Amino acid sequence: MKTLFLLLLFFVKSVSAQEKLEVYFDFNKSEINPKAKIKLDSLIASKKKIEILKIYGYADSVDTKKYNDSLSSKRAKNILNYCKEKNISISNQFEIKGFGEIHSQSKISDENRKAIIFFKSILAQKSKPNPNNSENGSFDSPENQEILNQFLASEKSISEKFKNAKIGDIIIINNILFQINSEKLADGSLQIILDLLEYLKNNPKLKIDIHGNICCNRNTNDVKLSYRRAKFVFDYLIKNGISTSRLGYKGYGSANPIYKIPEKSYQEELANRRVEIEVIEN
Incomplete structure (x- = not known):
């Protein structure tokens, strides 16, 4: 007792x-x-x-x-x-x-x-898409879960991505995912940010810019969501010991899609909805 x-x-x-x-x-x-x-x-x-x-x-x-x-x-x-x-x-x-x-x-x-x-x-809550917000694709539909799993399984580790990286290189990180129309991380995405944090700590000369990109939005001037997502990663790294002198961030909205908008498939949405890291100094 x-x-x-x-x-x-x-x-x-x-x-x-x-x-x-x-x-x-x-x-x-x-x-x-x-x-x-x-x-x-x-x-x-x-x-x-x-x-x-x-x-x-x-x-x-x-x-x-x-x-x-x-x-x-x-x-x-x-x-x-x-x-x-x-x-x-x-x-x-x-x-x-x-x-x-x-x-x-x-x-x-x-x-x-x-x-x-x-x-x-905490109480369990489900995110609901808002048709008035800036990013509405099919990425949270249950039938696409297997496609998402395969997409993420093909990702390389942070250390592999940065291996042999030169100043000016753009490194695509597809497995930092966010909830619909939000800068809150989707389940499972924290670990890759922790990996990035550890890599920055182990490579103190590395300076980077964080780029946010979204999918599914024809308005290329709508950068608010991508900006908040890039800032989330920036703030997390700063909060956990990385100097502001080593980091920058910017939101590009849907201005730099890998696939033309509107996307033709769920895979194309995933590819457009991404975080990129530009190597500024190494």
Whole structure:
């Protein structure tokens, strides 16, 4: 009964509707230990009703600052990977950080070796097309799901796309997809942005411009939606540690289609509705 009571406490809502769960790690370890898994699995039991907002990793003050920065980041990433393996919903505005030893250190060392998972309760909602908005194609119809799966399966990884890239090259990223007439990400698209973020961190000389493109719109002057989508990617990268001096963004609407508008097939819509990355400096 005591255990059940403690588990229920993890899900008591805060005033702001944002909740958090703290899990602790063994000394000098980033792997999730059994006690932490019990807490996480309790959270995962409500996976249809929660969304992960942020994961922050921390370390004690033993060892060097550089080592502790790395250790805290690994702890946060391992929590993220565990949540993704369990199909937990990840927010479009998701943030992940490792704070190392730079935080309010507890006198009890064990309490400093932790990760904090911030989450909120969610209700399932379905997006509905609006005929007055700028992008209305057939891309969310159920019969096209297999076509979409095949389209995305053919995509190369970020590292493969950027391999041998030169200044001025335009790299097409088809698997950053958005909800209908929205800059909110479609399911499964966050991972490719996380991959882009990691690539930028590992290649600090790389500078890019982010280009947003839409499909299905004859009005080439209607760039608002594509602009917001490009800005979403820009903001996410900035929020997670990439300098503004390395990034730019622009929305092109339907002015640069790969296939002539109106598109003749669902595949053509997918190809036109894309994010592009221009290499500015490498």
